[in-house]
Amino acid sequence: MGDEDWEAEINPHMSSYVPIFDKDRYSSGENGDNFNRAPASSSEMDDRPRRDYFMKSGFASGRNFGNRDAGESNKRGNTSAMGGFGAGKSFGNRGFSNSKFEDGDSSCFWRGYRDGSNSDTSGPSRRGGRGSFRGCRGGFGLGSPSNELDQDECMQRTGGLFGSRRPALSGTGNGDTSQSRSGSGSGRGGYKGLNEEVITGSGKNSWKSEAEGGESGDTQGPKVTYIPPPPPEDEDSIFAHYQTGINFDKYDTILVEVSGHDAPPAILTFEEANLCQTLSNNIAKAGYTKLTPVQKYSIPIILAGRDLMACAQTGSGKTAAFLLPILAHMMRDGVTASRFKELQEPECIIVAPTRELVNQIYLEARKFSFGTCIRAVVIYGGTQLGHSIRQIVQGCNILCATPGRLMDIIGKEKIGLKQIKYLVLDEADRMLDMGFGPEMKKLISCPGMPSKEQRQTLMFSATFPEEIQRLAAEFLRSNYLFVAVGQVGGACRDVQQTILQVGQFSKREKLVEILRNIGDERTMVFVETKKKADFIATFLCQEKISTTSIHGDREQREREQALGDFRSGKCPVLVATSVAARGLDIENVQHVINFDLPSTIDEYVHRIGRTGRCGNTGRAISFFDPESDNHLAQPLVKVLSDAQQDVPAWLEEIAFSTYIPGFSGSTRGSVFASVDTRKGKSTLNTAGFSSQAPNPVDDESWD
Numbered sequence: 001m002g003d004e005d006w007e008a009e010i011n012p013h014m015s016s017y018v019p020i021f022d023k024d025r026y027s028s029g030e031n032g033d034n035f036n037r038a039p040a041s042s043s044e045m046d047d048r049p050r051r052d053y054f055m056k057s058g059f060a061s062g063r064n065f066g067n068r069d070a071g072e073s074n075k076r077g078n079t080s081a082m083g084g085f086g087a088g089k090s091f092g093n094r095g096f097s098n099s100k101f102e103d104g105d106s107s108c109f110w111r112g113y114r115d116g117s118n119s120d121t122s123g124p125s126r127r128g129g130r131g132s133f134r135g136c137r138g139g140f141g142l143g144s145p146s147n148e149l150d151q152d153e154c155m156q157r158t159g160g161l162f163g164s165r166r167p168a169l170s171g172t173g174n175g176d177t178s179q180s181r182s183g184s185g186s187g188r189g190g191y192k193g194l195n196e197e198v199i200t201g202s203g204k205n206s207w208k209s210e211a212e213g214g215e216s217g218d219t220q221g222p223k224v225t226y227i228p229p230p231p232p233e234d235e236d237s238i239f240a241h242y243q244t245g246i247n248f249d250k251y252d253t254i255l256v257e258v259s260g261h262d263a264p265p266a267i268l269t270f271e272e273a274n275l276c277q278t279l280s281n282n283i284a285k286a287g288y289t290k291l292t293p294v295q296k297y298s299i300p301i302i303l304a305g306r307d308l309m310a311c312a313q314t315g316s317g318k319t320a321a322f323l324l325p326i327l328a329h330m331m332r333d334g335v336t337a338s339r340f341k342e343l344q345e346p347e348c349i350i351v352a353p354t355r356e357l358v359n360q361i362y363l364e365a366r367k368f369s370f371g372t373c374i375r376a377v378v379i380y381g382g383t384q385l386g387h388s389i390r391q392i393v394q395g396c397n398i399l400c401a402t403p404g405r406l407m408d409i410i411g412k413e414k415i416g417l418k419q420i421k422y423l424v425l426d427e428a429d430r431m432l433d434m435g436f437g438p439e440m441k442k443l444i445s446c447p448g449m450p451s452k453e454q455r456q457t458l459m460f461s462a463t464f465p466e467e468i469q470r471l472a473a474e475f476l477r478s479n480y481l482f483v484a485v486g487q488v489g490g491a492c493r494d495v496q497q498t499i500l501q502v503g504q505f506s507k508r509e510k511l512v513e514i515l516r517n518i519g520d521e522r523t524m525v526f527v528e529t530k531k532k533a534d535f536i537a538t539f540l541c542q543e544k545i546s547t548t549s550i551h552g553d554r555e556q557r558e559r560e561q562a563l564g565d566f567r568s569g570k571c572p573v574l575v576a577t578s579v580a581a582r583g584l585d586i587e588n589v590q591h592v593i594n595f596d597l598p599s600t601i602d603e604y605v606h607r608i609g610r611t612g613r614c615g616n617t618g619r620a621i622s623f624f625d626p627e628s629d630n631h632l633a634q635p636l637v638k639v640l641s642d643a644q645q646d647v648p649a650w651l652e653e654i655a656f657s658t659y660i661p662g663f664s665g666s667t668r669g670s671v672f673a674s675v676d677t678r679k680g681k682s683t684l685n686t687a688g689f690s691s692q693a694p695n696p697v698d699d700e701s702w703d
């Protein structure tokens, strides 16, 4: 749904709003209701108890909203009445494993839906919620640069980036510093890709990135001072993992196709990979006993020094598929981190589209390199640039980075690229599309970056539209190998998919109904815009459903807090934009709800892939609004049937009536999609529907 639609929907209610949540209340309060109160120093920021903006800012604690709405929302909870949803047969038939959703027991969910009744959940408080979020963008404190790094950062921000070498680092503290800040949150003025990492300077102003015009330091915007807390360092935390699910062994039945010349044979066990003892120990401590298909094929290919494009279903272990062989090579080559060198020269760069994902990859790299001399570092936007630099100068062999921050650091000559042997693009289709593609091209043409013949380039994703595959060839040696595990762009079969026809104005009630039945099971709710994420999260909190949210307009500290609260189960519902669609591996996410369907089918595949990971089962429910989603009907039918899911008759009808010539339709039982574009055009791929470049005027893509 476009932003306008949403505005049209809520504006009538807003006009009657009495602003309970005005900005002042949230910019400086001492009672815990201090949305985004800016710290005057990093120590304040770091020491201050973290406060979830929903749960401790009046929603959950009963302040403001909570008290006002308690009785009302309880009443609502008991009387929820929804618009008519006749089409739900597949949902009802399959049933949720949760007893509330068992087969045949449709009582609590399906029974009694009636047309039209509009709950009273809109209105004043809704506006209040929105106001509260808006309010959170102000109220930064004042400070002054406290160390050279910060001053360096300030200076650089106003000047050219690729200029002369900066003075040596002298910063030691983590001083949270900076100029006065005004107004808006991070990300103003930057170029944002679909998943929201800020990239400036794509196109003409090539080297500009975060420091010059993006989120870490727009000269007009606030300076970012957030220093993420270090991850726990004890061994138990480093190796914490969740169990593989009942369907893990079924991975063995998925067909795999490798194309390209002279592919090395797959390995069947970790032992066959001949990894060094430390690496093998780490694999065991991580709880890995058996290879997943993408690992069986990718590990020997990477060990053989070949370039690779690998496409495998969500949650099937792609991260380890590239990390393990890279680490094995590094161990073999005796790579060790050289600490406290001003110019660090990593051997490996891993880029991914979102901060949270890149952080997750870093944690995996740290886990598998535990006890070795190899040092992984993570840098991403929304955090203090000086902090990123301090991490790097302590030694850096594997640099995990978002594109914007990476280009900043390269621009500041804090890393040299001459030693790069491995370049990994995770979520590669996303990294190469219109949003990040220009930045990636700049990366490979950076001074010092070894040519594609001199480095190994590895690309991984669950989706790989054909035209993106063609673009990728520019990055890869011509003899690269292509591994397709199952259906390229296919949804994970461990996710039970349900599509419900729900009109725009019934979505909220439907959502509440579903969430009440789900209970405390972890659920991600995807919406299309940042504004709407705020709005829906606020609405759910009013409904006494513990909710937090993640999207590109939230500050990084808030994003990380939200993810932490979701992971810990403190807030079992996470409302998210597409920023959380890819890669995030969160234990026990049992449900994904597409409150709004995404604009592309690939995004749908990634979103629902947040559940049903690593052989576990999960459920995805999507609200299909015929007013806005008809273009997805045909690819949805294909994705559903390929994953052996029930396809609602009404969806097939819509797909039929919106038939697009050239689309092959349902392919239930087919095995491979396009696989490798070098083989010629395929008839099975969903790419024709999926690969629209992110819409530059999308609320989520640009700021």
Ligand SMILES: Nc1ncnc2c1ncn2[C@@H]1O[C@H](COP(=O)(O)OP(=O)(O)OP(=O)(O)O)[C@@H](O)[C@H]1O
Pocket: 241, 242, 244, 287, 288, 289, 290, 291, 292, 295, 312, 313, 314, 315, 316, 317, 318, 319, 320, 461, 462, 582, 583, 584, 585, 609, 610, 613, 614
């Ligand atoms: N061989 C294995 N044995 C047990 N667990 C594994 C194995 N390989 C990966 N895992 C675990 O499976 C989960 C999913 O892995 P990962 O995040 O790498 O999936 P992915 O394919 O990259 O997913 P996405 O497409 O969503 O990015 C992780 O928790 C990871 O630790």
